[in-house]
Amino acid sequence: MKSNRLHFYQTTPEELTSTILNGVDNKLQEFFDKFLKSLNTEEDELLTIEEALKILKCSNQTLWNWRKAGIIPSHRIGNRIYIKRSDINAKLIKQN
Template sequence: MTKQILQIENTNNEDFKNEILLGLEHLLSQYEKNTQNSEKLLTREETAKLLSISLVTLWKYTKNDIIPAFRIGTKVRYKQSDVYNALQKMNEFD
């Protein structure tokens, strides 16, 4: 195993620390943006458990377009945000 040496000149400890912190801040903000775009998909079981309903009731909600579902091959998945939005709509008073 070869040992690598990093030599830094013309900077003090505080400036070096601040540069590292700025780099980390940038990486974390990029990570946050990327994870916000990728939304969690829930299984039928996870969705029913989240709503405290049976799989039959979930099927009825899906059939009646109350909660949109996505088919991936033979699997049915629900976007977490769609589930929360449907729940919010169901609880609105006219």
């Protein structure tokens, strides 16, 4: 880890505070950039009905009702039905 040396004898308290806050801000920005990047790749994932049921912890009938009511959109590819992880996350966030 790279460290920058601070020279306190030539630094005002305001400059020291600004330097520390800029460092913390940069580290937080790096963390959130990595976190959001991992979320974006995860949210584009298509889940089968069984996988969605495990995440939502609901019955097959409940999920079917939500799909028919448009609460959770589903996508048909061939004979299979998929649900986007982002749609499930949006539903879970709205519930709170």
